[in-house]
Amino acid sequence: MRLEIRHLTKHYRRGRTHFDAVSNVSFSLADGAFVCLTGRSGSGKTTLLNMLIGLLSPDSGEILVDETNLFLLDDRQRSDFRNARIGYIPQGRSLLGNLTALDNARLPFHLRRRSGDSLQKARELFAQVGIPHLENSYPAQLSGGELRRVALARALINSPELILADEPTSDLDIETAQEIFALFSSLNAQGVTFLAATHDVELSRRGSAIWEMHSGRLTQKTE
Ligand SMILES: Nc1ncnc2c1ncn2[C@@H]1O[C@H](COP(=O)(O)OP(=O)(O)OP(=O)(O)O)[C@@H](O)[C@H]1O
Ligand SMILES: [Mg+2]
Structure with missing residues (x-):
């Protein structure tokens, strides 16, 4: 999937301050790319x-x-x-507290009419992200890193063509973070396009390019 962004701007005001949180950003993200987006907090x-x-x-x-x-x-x-083609891993906590971990991951499949069932796929994904034993746990019973991995499985359930990941490894130990990035790399090798915001310099090198944001602008692109 190819993304073409032209002159994108988002303006915010807070009290008397006005600023562009995203300021005139243009880029294209090629089909099959794996771009890591870095930049200071608030950029x-x-x-x-x-x-x-x-x-x-x-x-x-x-x-x-x-x-x-x-x-x-x-x-x-x-x-x-979005439901059919894009997988999103949001930055904050985003699971529904009254559903089990597995049902949270299955939810995007069932939001639209589809044939088949998501159970087997969800179980495979739970194994891939290293939490097969947590299928029946509720979000309140899980650690930050476990919640992140459920969100990851949820993002993958509909086999998206594009994955947008916002700090996908922020709650994870180094080894688990590397496993998650290895999973991203293997999906990328199968043709899935990635744009991942990350503070992790080491992991960002695994992508095909590193882009940097500074005060709302895309300032630096390293291919
Ligand atoms: N709804 C909002 N109203 C006003 N300002 C906002 C709003 N949402 C975000 N901001 C501000 O916009 C700027 C960019 O925020 P954003 O969340 O995109 O940063 P970020 O690069 O993702 O940071 P982090 O690395 O901490 O996640 C920040 O200064 C933030 O305080
Ligand atoms: Mg952020």
Whole structure:
């Protein structure tokens, strides 16, 4: 899946302060790329990803996913598009407390009418992310790193073409983080496109390119 971003801007105001959390950002993300997005806390990474996934509307600019202009779709079409084609791993905690870990991961499959069942796929994913023993646990019973891995399985359940990951390894120990990035690399080798915000310099080198944000601008691209 190819992403084409043109002059994307998101403006915020806080009290008397006005600023662009994302400021005139343009780039293209080639089909099959694996880009790591770095930048200091507050530089606009999450704001950018939230626009790319279609959850936050930009003040100006365009997001083209393949040939589709994301913000020319209506809400329903946009969420269908996201559900079918994009996997998102949000930065914060995002699981539903009244569902088991496995049911949280299966949820995106069942939000739309689909044939088949998600149980086997969810179990495979739980094994891949190293939490097969936690299927029936509830989010309140899990550690930060375990929650992260459930969110990862949830992002993968519909076999997305593009994965947007916001600090996917932030709660993980080094070994588990490396395993997760190895999983990303193998999915990438199968053609899945990645854009991952990460503070982890070591892991970011595993991608095909490192981009850096600074005060809302995309300042540096290292291929
Ligand atoms: N809803 C909002 N209203 C006002 N300001 C906001 C809002 N959301 C984010 N910001 C501000 O926009 C800037 C960019 O935030 P963002 O979350 O995109 O940063 P980030 O690069 O993801 O940081 P981190 O590495 O800490 O996750 C920050 O200064 C933040 O305080
Ligand atoms: Mg962030």
